[in-house]
Amino acid sequence: MAPSSWDAMNFILYSDVNDSSISQSLGRPEYSYYFVLKAYRPVLESLGRVHVVASPADVDTLYRQLLVAGEDSLFLSFTPPQKTPVDLECPTMCVVAWEFDSIPDEQWDNDPRQDWTQMLARQGRVITLSSHTARAIRRAMGENFPVLVLPTPLWENFATIRQQMLSTPVNPGTSLAIKGCIFDTRTLGLCADALIPTPITPEEEAALAAAIEAARPPPLTLKRRFVIARHYLRLWALNLGHEQVEPVPRVKFLYNWYWEGIRDLMPDTLHGWLEQRLPAVCGALPVPVVEPVPLDLPDTTSVVETTVDGVVYVTVFNPKDGRKNWHQLITAFCWAFRETSDATLVLKITQNDLASYYSELMTLLAQLTPFACRVVVMHGYLDDAQYARLYQAASFYVNASRCEGLCLPLMEFMSSGKPVIAPDHTAMEDYIDDAVAFVVKSSEELTIWPQDTRIIYRTLRYRPDWGSLKSAYENSYQMAKARPQDYQRMSVAAVERMHDYCAFAPVQKRMADFFALTPMSADATPVTDNASC
Amino acid sequence: MLIIIHSETNQHTIAQNLGRSEYSYYFVLKEYRPVLERLGRVVEVLDPQAEVDTLYRECLSRGEPCVFLSFSPPHRTPVHLACPTLPVFAWEFSTIPNEPFAGEPRNDWRTVLAACGAAITHSSYTVNAVREAMTQNYPIVAVPAPVWDRFAARGAQLQGQVATEPLRLTIKGLVADSRTLDLNAFGPAHLRNGEGIDFAAPISEQALLLDGVVYTSVFNPGDGRKNWEDMLSAFCVSFRDVEDATLVLKLTHHDAEEALGDILHHLYKNQSYRCRIVLIYGYLADPDYERLVQATRYVVNTSYGEGQCLPLMEFMSCGKPAVAPRTTAMIDYLSADNAFLIESTDELTAWPHDPRRAFRTLRYVTNWASLCEAYKASYEVAKNQPARYAQMSAQAVNSLQGFCSQAVAEQRLQVFLAQLFEQRLAAMEVREA
Numbered sequence: 017m018a019p020s021s022w023d024a025m026n027f028i029l030y031s032d033v034n035d036s037s038i039s040q041s042l043g044r045p046e047y048s049y050y051f052v053l054k055a056y057r058p059v060l061e062s063l064g065r066v067h068v069v070a071s072p073a074d075v076d077t078l079y080r081q082l083l084v085a086g087e088d089s090l091f092l093s094f095t096p097p098q099k100t101p102v103d104l105e106c107p108t109m110c111v112v113a114w115e116f117d118s119i120p121d122e123q124w125d126n127d128p129r130q131d132w133t134q135m136l137a138r139q140g141r142v143i144t145l146s147s148h149t150a151r152a153i154r155r156a157m158g159e160n161f162p163v164l165v166l167p168t169p170l171w172e173n174f175a176t177i178r179q180q181m182l183s184t185p186v187n188p189g190t191s192l193a194i195k196g197c198i199f200d201t202r203t204l205g206l207c208a209d210a211l212i213p214t215p216i217t218p219e220e221e222a223a224l225a226a227a228i229e230a231a232r233p234p235p236l237t238l239k240r241r242f243v244i245a246r247h248y249l250r251l252w253a254l255n256l257g258h259e260q261v262e263p264v265p266r267v268k269f270l271y272n273w274y275w276e277g278i279r280d281l282m283p284d285t286l287h288g289w290l291e292q293r294l295p296a297v298c299g300a301l302p303v304p305v306v307e308p309v310p311l312d313l314p315d316t317t318s319v320v321e322t323t324v325d326g327v328v329y330v331t332v333f334n335p336k337d338g339r340k341n342w343h344q345l346i347t348a349f350c351w352a353f354r355e356t357s358d359a360t361l362v363l364k365i366t367q368n369d370l371a372s373y374y375s376e377l378m379t380l381l382a383q384l385t386p387f388a389c390r391v392v393v394m395h396g397y398l399d400d401a402q403y404a405r406l407y408q409a410a411s412f413y414v415n416a417s418r419c420e421g422l423c424l425p426l427m428e429f430m431s432s433g434k435p436v437i438a439p440d441h442t443a444m445e446d447y448i449d450d451a452v453a454f455v456v457k458s459s460e461e462l463t464i465w466p467q468d469t470r471i472i473y474r475t476l477r478y479r480p481d482w483g484s485l486k487s488a489y490e491n492s493y494q495m496a497k498a499r500p501q502d503y504q505r506m507s508v509a510a511v512e513r514m515h516d517y518c519a520f521a522p523v524q525k526r527m528a529d530f531f532a533l534t535p536m537s538a539d540a541t542p543v544t545d546n547a548s549c
Numbered sequence: 550m551l552i553i554i555h556s557e558t559n560q561h562t563i564a565q566n567l568g569r570s571e572y573s574y575y576f577v578l579k580e581y582r583p584v585l586e587r588l589g590r591v592v593e594v595l596d597p598q599a600e601v602d603t604l605y606r607e608c609l610s611r612g613e614p615c616v617f618l619s620f621s622p623p624h625r626t627p628v629h630l631a632c633p634t635l636p637v638f639a640w641e642f643s644t645i646p647n648e649p650f651a652g653e654p655r656n657d658w659r660t661v662l663a664a665c666g667a668a669i670t671h672s673s674y675t676v677n678a679v680r681e682a683m684t685q686n687y688p689i690v691a692v693p694a695p696v697w698d699r700f701a702a703r704g705a706q707l708q709g710q711v712a713t714e715p716l717r718l719t720i721k722g723l724v725a726d727s728r729t730l731d732l733n734a735f736g737p738a739h740l741r742n743g744e745g746i747d748f749a750a751p752i753s754e755q756a757l758l759l760d761g762v763v764y765t766s767v768f769n770p771g772d773g774r775k776n777w778e779d780m781l782s783a784f785c786v787s788f789r790d791v792e793d794a795t796l797v798l799k800l801t802h803h804d805a806e807e808a809l810g811d812i813l814h815h816l817y818k819n820q821s822y823r824c825r826i827v828l829i830y831g832y833l834a835d836p837d838y839e840r841l842v843q844a845t846r847y848v849v850n851t852s853y854g855e856g857q858c859l860p861l862m863e864f865m866s867c868g869k870p871a872v873a874p875r876t877t878a879m880i881d882y883l884s885a886d887n888a889f890l891i892e893s894t895d896e897l898t899a900w901p902h903d904p905r906r907a908f909r910t911l912r913y914v915t916n917w918a919s920l921c922e923a924y925k926a927s928y929e930v931a932k933n934q935p936a937r938y939a940q941m942s943a944q945a946v947n948s949l950q951g952f953c954s955q956a957v958a959e960q961r962l963q964v965f966l967a968q969l970f971e972q973r974l975a976a977m978e979v980r981e982a
Contacts, residue, residue, distance in 0.1 A: 208650075208907035215652035347897045347908055383899070384908050457894075459916040462782045462819075471737055473782060473818055479917060482896040 025064030025533060026082050028075055028106065029053055031094035034068070048113055049094040051424060052145070055168035056111070059524050060092075063533045072101045079106035090531075092143070097135040098127070098467065108139050114149045115339065115419035115442050116475040120465050121156045130467070133157060145422040146443035164530040167422060167446065171519040174431040177407050178511065183433040185496035185503040189325040190409035192362070196396010197314045197370070198322050199378075206382040236280065244277035267296045274298055313370055316396055324392060326358030327496045329437070329489070330410040332425035334366045335373035338418075343380060344482050345416040346391065350381075352489035353389035359493060360390040361414075364406060370395050407432040411503075412492050416456060416485055418463075419477040420444055431514040435506035437488040441478040447517045452510040454488035457481040550589030550966070551608050553632065554578055555597050556620035574620040576859060577637065577671075580694035584958045585618075588966065597627055605632030614970050618669070623661035624653065624902065633973065636661065637669040639856025640678065641774070641877040643911040646900050647682050650907070659683060667969055669962075671857040672878030688972075690965040691881070693857050695958040697949050700842075700866035704946060707843050707867065715760035716844040722831010723748075723805055724755040727816050735817040746813070748806040757827065759844040761793030762931045764872065764924075766849040767860035769801045770808050773901075779915050780851040781815050781826065787924035788824035794928060795825040796849070799841065799860075805830050842867050846931045846938075851891065851920060853898075853912040855879055857953075866949040870941040872923045876913040882952040887945040889923035892916035 033050035053068075060066050069075055072093070079089045091108045093100040098120075100110050112119075123131040133156050136142050141162035144150055150163040192198075216224070234240055248269040251257065257264030274297050282290065290298035329349065333340040346361065353359040367373060381391060398406060413429035415438040420426075422443045430436060430452065439456040440448040448455060458478040464471050495502050516522060528535055558575040578593075585591045594600040601617050608615035617634045619626045624646070626636040649657040659682055662668055667688035670676060676691050683689075723746070731743030764784070768775045777798065788794035802808035808830055816826055833841060848864035850873035855861070857878045865871055871888035873879055883890065893913040899906040930937050951957065 208905045211905040211907070212651060344896075351897050351908070383906055459892075459918045461779075461917045462786065464818075469737070470740060471818060472820060473785075479914070481894040481916075482914065483894040 025531070026078075026087055026089040027060045027064050027066045028078055028089055028091045029057070029060070029066060029068045029094065030072055030075065030091070032099070034070065048421070048424070049111070052111060052113060052168055052422075053094045055170055056092075056166070059169055059520065059527055062524055062535050063528055063531065072104070075101075075106050075108075076104055079104075096467070097132045098129040100129075100135065100139075102129065102135070102138065109141055109143060110135070110139060111143045111145075112149060112153070113145055113421035114152065115421040116463065116465065116477060117148070117152050118475045119149075119152050119156050120468065120474075124468060124470050136161070147446050148442045149421065162530070164526065165446075166523060166526055167427070167518045168424065169518050169520045169523040170424070170427060171431050171514050171517075174407070174428065177404055177432045180404075181408055183411075183435075183504070183507040185327065185411050185500050186358075187325050187328045187409055187411060189323055190328075190405060191321055191323045192392075192394065192405055192409060193319050193321045193402050194394045194396045194398055195319045196316045196394065198320050199393040199395070200322060201381055201385075201387075201391045204378070204381070206378065206385050208382055208385050211379065211382055233276075236277070241277050245273055248273035248277070270297045311371055311374055313374060316370065322392060324360050324362060324390075324409050326360055327493050328360045328362060328409050328411045329414050329492075330362045330364065330406060330412070330429065330434075331414045332364040332366060335377065336367055339420070339477070341416045341418050341480055344480060344485060345414060346380060347384060348416070348482055348485040349414075349489055350384040350387045350389060350391070352486045353493070354387040356493065357388040357390075359489075360392060362406070362409070363391065363393045364398070365393060365395045367395075407434070410434050411496050412437055412454075415439070415444070416480050417442075418461075418479065427514060427518055430510040431518070433507045433511050435492070435503065435510055437485070437492055439478060439480050447513055452506060452513050454492050456488050457484035550970075551604065551613055551615040552585045552589045552591045553594055553597075553601055553604055553615065553617040554582070554585065554591060554620065555594050555601075555617070557625065559593075559595060573639065573859070574637075577639070577694045578620040580696055580859075581618075581620075581637070581692075581958070584695055584955050584962065587959055588963055589614075597630070601627075601630050601632050601634075605630070616966065616969070622902070623658040623665075623668070624655040626655070626661055626665065628655065628661055628664040633969070634665050635667055635669055635969075636665060639671055640675045641852075641854030641856045641912075642898070642900060643678060643895070644909060645675075645678050645682050646903070646909070648909075651904055656903075662687070662689075667965075669965070672881050674877045674880055675856070688965070688969065690961055692958050692961050692965075693862065693878075693881070693953040694859060695953050695955040696859060696862050697866040697952070697954040700863045701868075701946055701950065701954075703839055703842065704867035707839070715758040716840050718757045718759065718833070718837045718840050718844070720755045720757055720829055720831050720833060720837065722752055722755070722829070723809070724757050725809060725813065725816075725828040725830075726757075727822075727826040730813075730816065732817045732820055735813040746809070748809075752831070755831075757829070759795060759797065759827070759841075761795050761825075762846050762928055763795045763797060763844050764847045764849050764927075765797045765799065765841065765845040765864065765869075766851075767799040767801065767864075770812060771802055774853045774855075774912070776851045776853055776915060777812065778815060779917055779920055780849055781812070782819050783851075783917055783920040784824065784826070784924060785819035785822040787921045788928070789822045791928070792823045792825075794924075795827060797827045797829065797841065797845070799829045799833070802830070842869065845869050847872050847889075847927050849873065850879070851915050853896075853914060862949060862953050865945040866953070868942040868946045870927070870938070870945050872920075872927050874913060874915055882948050884944075884948065887941055887948050889927045891923050892919040 031049045031053045033047055057066055067078060075091050082089050089106055091106045092111055093108060094111045097110045119132045120130055121133045128134055136157055142153060143164045143166050145167055147165055150165045153163050154161055252266055252269035255266045257266055331345060333342055335342060349361045407429060410429060413426055413434050413436040415423060415426050419442045426436060426438060435452060437454045437456060438444055438448050439458045441458050458480045460476045461479045462473040463475055463477045465474055524535055556574040556578045558572045582591060605615050615632060617632045618637050619634055620637045622638045623636045627634060645658045646656055647659055655661050662683055669690055669692055671691060671693045673691050676689050679689050680687050734741060734743040734745035766780060770777060784796045800808045809828055812828060842864060848861055848869045848871050850858060850861050854877040861871060873883055873888055874891040874893040875883045876893055893915050895911040896914045897908045898910060898912045899908055900910055
């Protein structure tokens, strides 16, 4: 008897990042694919058998084994289409995370795989995370091209957090801990005036001029030239350099004699000629490279703590991710609340390399001083319990991105019952509106496909409206302080919205319908994560 | 009355200062001069420290009123002269500098404005920003550079001369035309090929033929406010398949390669398009400038803010409707009747001369999609609605007359200076009494 379709379906999964490499990949582009894989997995497990392979090279071996056993397989590649193998026997389907309004429909670098339309046509169907991406794909592939829009199911993961507390608009005080370090504008002592060197006083200027004068060598009189020549030529003749602690090559004395004692006597035209003929003597020394002063960065190996209270805004992002528009996210906050001391913005950074963003962030904060509100930067790794505290601490989550393929943290905080500030463009159009968010207006702008080495404008992203972002901060603060019932309504709406959008059952149903499979059971396995968008 | 005038850039230094930060003050001085000459004797000085107070004392001894107009931002205006000194300055931000920085007390403009006791600027937007920082009745007047008369006269000559065939311009300098350039010469280094532009080549005369619907913008690409990236990209997107739409960028800068380099790269980046982009770097003799104006259907501005914007005022005075945002100084003269308005939003920024780059003020960012709409709507009017175009053109001339005619400038300055002298006199009498 032939097995029924569902118990014969095997899902073979692959992503460039896996459990063992994830900690090094924090903040890299392929990083989010790993979270998508992890989040899809329980859904796939409810519809068939799941095999995660370590390399795409393993796919066909597994496929053939299963085929021999009479079972069907589908390879789900959690990598961008241009990195997905094209020569597999196993039916292949890409999971595409994408945040632009068009997909690459031409090739470059003589690489046909860059043309996604070719790749998707070959595979015949595709999974993506948002309706926005589905539209971009259908525009290129035709209205009837099979696209499954599948957000990552995560609503159930926040059941505990939802049960533990009712979201409160004004936080009475939550202590936050992290293994890493915390920067707090209340204690950093930043100041805009410190961004430029203090102008020197006339006295200092005079002292400096005197010091320069004193350091100047005596004038090159004939006598002086003779002294210089005698000194260096003696050292050269006797080769006295090799006796020194750090031996000086003999030619170095001729070099010194030339540069200090006679070079200025030669005509300019001769300098170049001599430099070519006698480089060891007449060639200029390379200009010494001035090493930048190493940053004095704090220790990040121990657990540190701080307490936040008042109206607390939280955002989670990687500063090296150009989509995040975090400068505006911070400037609008500090400008809106420059005289409001009980507004706090917590930045949870998903980037391992502190040095890669430290100066940029500290400069920005200094440029904004003085302000009464507070910005807290959390760098490092949060374990599940610490993350739970962060969800609890938030009054609002903030997103000010130019484009999003999904935005996991935004969904997570909403699932925890947090109203948000966010634009309603790209993937966020699927779950952001006035009922759950202070919607930030935005307008389109041109951009490149990020992997396009020709850097030609081919697609659109969005330019969030700074004025509207600032108003969203002000309006949300007003609501938190003055209209707690409205806040509660929004909090409940956020939970409901996320239930409909990314609870296990609706996601499972979408997937089952797409593959025409029947679920085996309806239980959900929670997945914990430290996800960026 | 003696009116002493000065700007740091003058007729001797203008050539090397083209496109540098303070150069436009000289153009404003030049435009003010004929109007000031109707109000009193005008003397231009090169060294205010040495000359102003001598002239002032001579006036004092004759009992002749005397004022020094320093065409400079307040932080570069002398405050210790005996002669009454007024800064004449351009500004396009929501707040004026109200704190000292970099060890210069004059960087707090309130210090200078209080010491001078009065000031002249070019827009009501700036009048409001100054009064916000000073007092609601601080004596400051908005007098735009009076360019209308000269350009309206040119416009009247051009009236009715709607070009049916291409207009030919002769340009002493560089012309880069997207139709003839190999755009791949301006791509990323690893893909660059084709013939670029030899910036070291000696300056020669170029002929340029313009036809179709021509949009023109005159600006200094080194001026970070101009936002030419949006101007260009929205044009290329709006007219990707429109062959007879042309964008002429007339660039003012002291270094050709610096001026054109980035823009050329963006010509590459925005491809492909059937519309035409022409970059002009070089001097246009008056007849050629007039022909450029004649060939132009719309003047374009996509700035983050303007203190007044002389080229926009000039083209509009000539009867060219604009595509521009109604922000800062442009609030005073743009309307839906004479321009296709671009939406914009505010954004936090720093005062341009603050080396700390401390966030203290707002500028205005254009809405890119609305710029595309403005381009398309204006093209439609130019092609298919001649009556509407003529109406907008006439409206442009009228509105600019009300904004920047010599008559307006003369009247405002006369009243303002008269009040000023009256108050000073009264103050002196009180002191003496």
